[in-house]
Amino acid sequence: MQSLIALKDVSKTYFNGDLAVEVLHDISLDIEAGEFVAIIGQSGSGKSTLMNILGCLDQPTSGEYLIDGERVSCFDADELAALRRRTFGFVFQAYNLIPTASAQENVEVPAVYAGVPAHNRHERAEALLKSLNLGERLDHRPSQLSGGQQQRVSIARALMNGGRVILADEPTGALDSQSGREVMALLREMNENGHTIIVITHSREVAEQADRLIEIRDGRIIADRAKKGRSNPEAAFGLAQRTREGLAAIADVSEAVKMAMRALRANLFRTILTLLGIIIGVGSVVAMLAIGTGAQDSVLSRISSMGSDLLLVRPSMANFRGSAGGSNVTLVPADADAILELPNVAFAVPEMTSTVTLRRGNIDYQTTANGTVPQFVEAKSWPVGRGEFINSDDMEGYAPVTVLGQTVVKTLFPDGSDxxxxxxxxxxxxxxxxGVMSEMGASAGGNDQDDVVLVPLTTGSMRIFGQRNIRTITVEVKDPSAIDLTQEKIQALLNERHKKEDTQITNMSSVREAFTETSNTMKLFLGSVAAISLLVGGIGVMNIMLVSVSERTREIGVRMATGARRRDILVQFIVEALVVSAIGGAVGIVAGLGTAYVARTFGMPVSFTAGPVGLAFGCAFLTGLLFGYLPARNASRLQPAVALSAD
Structure with a gap:
């Protein structure tokens, strides 16, 4: 009959630089299904190395290792993981339980990597623990269990996927005599139920309880003595057939997230410090972009209220500098009339302004007077709130009438009278x-647009300003697509009328585009500053993951021993990094929105949109993925035997 396990001339050599140390020398060994075998040897004899090779935790340097006639030496890492998952169960001297998981969760680990559905895992783990008299300890963590109880949890874990072959490494070494006897009795019972048991020990008393004793010294088998035949190979074969293959992967994402949450809770203070970096970064991005977008929208709305189809004509600055008090400024109301005759011009509104002092009763107030024409309300998109606006009769009759801004009304009429x-x-x-104008608020430059009195241009020129020269002409075009051509025609007309180029024309559409470009650049700058915080947070994530991998090396070895593939370990640690980033991102979004809301209560323009929130959270998630990959990759590339031997 074909042996379940066969080693043919197996050797193992470890290399330390140029130094080669051969630990096993041409080991040949056959173990049949259903045997109870003890491998005995002193420390340094090579028995642990032999166990690692038997359990596919390590591979021989030379020779052949066959399981059911299948050559194991040609298997890659994932195939070895699948073989461990469906064939072996491990019982370790140090128990090697995951300290952050409960007894039931520890037992379920092999089934998680076998893809067993959650409810099936829970039922089987509970049944195994109850059969080992641990039914009252399902939710207890390893630190809450005695040594004997922890070893029984380890045995239940070894049986979770069927455990056709149980490898027990010094199973009684850390136990008192009574607990040791109980564990050996359990191993005997498992053998009688069809499991192949291989015990690695240095104790002659323990080894003598096996049916076959193999003694190893200096890397060679020096004795192989069978006390009686194998137990029940047929039962063992049937049990192996019933072992669930599953999907050989973490059963679902929620399981990986649960593992991540347990690991993060284990070092809560360190996790909080790492979260702070992500929170500050995401919060900064959200708050800065919300405030920046709000400021941009506010200014653009002001510009838009003026109309993107407007041209603003004013004297050139050079002309101002070349004259004392502006006496040589030649822009006059007749220029507005001439511009109105040009094609594509809807209206041309001349204006002149000056600082004036108002008085009503015993209240004196200094503000700006604006001499204008009836088309002003259309040109500025600024409707009258109450009463009426200046009309053509007021213009022709030089009427002493005025329309007040809201700020002026509140100042001069504090009693609320009409x-x-x-x-x-x-x-x-x-x-x-x-009349009283409707409320406009602050301008793009921050000036109070409601702090003004409006008078007929003719009246103001004669009775207030003392001059006929105007300061600006606001021109609205009929067809915005031809605004550039109209601008050129207006400039040419004014140059011809004034016999020189002493005016300049501002295209409000160009102003809007220029402001938008500048604002976007500023938002990009603010976002970049905030992104630096996010980068720092990402480095923090990488640091915590590197430390986590270092601290949990033995746990990684346990997971690999129970069937985790490299990509399972990779996914688990990446998920942990993503969980940190997701939690930090969520809290950061709340903090950022809260900061922006507080800013709005202080009068700052703020725009709450989904874009910056999604961008910030996406960046946090990507940060976790990028900075979590390297530690996760390092964890996934650990060798099971090396990881299990870590301190």
């Missing part, structure tokens, strides 16, 4: 209030 029909003094000249 200003319509009342008189105010403008530079000691009485003007009747005929």
């Amino acid at each position: 200003p319509i029909g009342q008189y105010v003094l403008v530079n000691k000249i009485p003007f009747q209030v005929i």
Whole structure:
């Protein structure tokens, strides 16, 4: 009959630089299904190395290792993991339980990597623990269990996937005499149920309880003595057939997340410090982009309210500098009339402004007077709130009438009385209030647009400003697509009328585009500054993951011994990094939105949109993925035997 396990001239050599140390020398060994075998030897004899090779935790340097006639030496890492998952169960001297998991969760680990559904895992783990008299300890962590109880949990874990071959490494070494006897009795019972048992020990008393005793010294088998035949190979074969293959992967993402949460809770303070980096980075991105977008939207709305189909004509700055007090400024109301005659011009609104002092009763107030024409409300998209606006009769009759801004009304009429029909003094000249403008708020430059009095251009020129030159002409075009051509025609017209180029024209559409470009650049700058914080947080994630891999090396070895493939380990640690980033990202979003909300309560323009939130969270997630990959990759490339021997 073909042996279950066969080693043919197996040797193992370890290399330390140029130094080669041969630990096993041409070991040949056959173990049949259903045997109870003890391998005995002193420390340094090579028995642990032999166990690692038998359990596919390590591979021989030379020779052949066959399981059921299948050559194991040509298997890759994932195939070896699958073989361990479906064939072997491990019982370790140090128990090697995951300290952050409960007894039931520890037992379920092999089934997780076998792809067994959660409810099936729970039922089998519970049944195994109850059969080992641990039914009252399902939710206890290893630190809450005695040594004997921990070893029984380790045995239940070894049986979780069927455990056709149970490899027990010094199973009684860390136990008292009574617990040791109980564990050996359990191993005997498992053998009688068809499991092949291989015990690695240095104790002659323990070894004598096996049916076959193999003695190893200096890497060679010096004795192989069988006390009686094998137990029940047929039962063992049937049990192996019933072992579930599953998907050989973590059963679902939720299981990986649960593992991650357990690991993060184990070092809560360190996790919180790592989260702070992500929180600050994400919060900064959200808050800065919300405030930046709000400021941009506010200014653009002001510009848009003026209209993107507007041209603003004003005297050139060079002309201002070349004259004292602006006396040589030649822009006059007639220029507006001439511009109105050009094609594609809807209207041309001339304006002149000056600082004036208002008086009503015993209240004096300094503000800006604006002499304008009836088309002003259309040109500025600024409707009258109450009363009426200046009309053509007021213009022709030089009427002393005025329309007040909301700020002026609040200042001059603090008692809340209706200003319509009342008189105010403008530079000691009485003007009747005929209307009140609707509220506009601050301009793009931050100036209060409601702090103004509007008077007929003709009246203002004669009675307030003392000059006929105007400061600006606002031109609205009929077809915005031809605004550039219209601008050129207006400039040519004014140059011809003035016999020189003493005016400049601002295209509000160009202003909007220029501001948008500048604002986007500023937002990019602010976002980059915030991204630096996110980068720092990412480095923190990488640091915590590197430390976590270092601290949990033995746990990684246990997971590999129970069937985890390299990509399972890779996924687990990447998920841990992503969980940190996701939690930090979520808290950071709340903090960022809260900061932006507080800023809005202080009067700052803020825009809450999904874009910055999604961008910030996506960046946090990507940060976790990028910075978590290297530690996860390092963890996945550990050799099981090396990881299990880590301190």
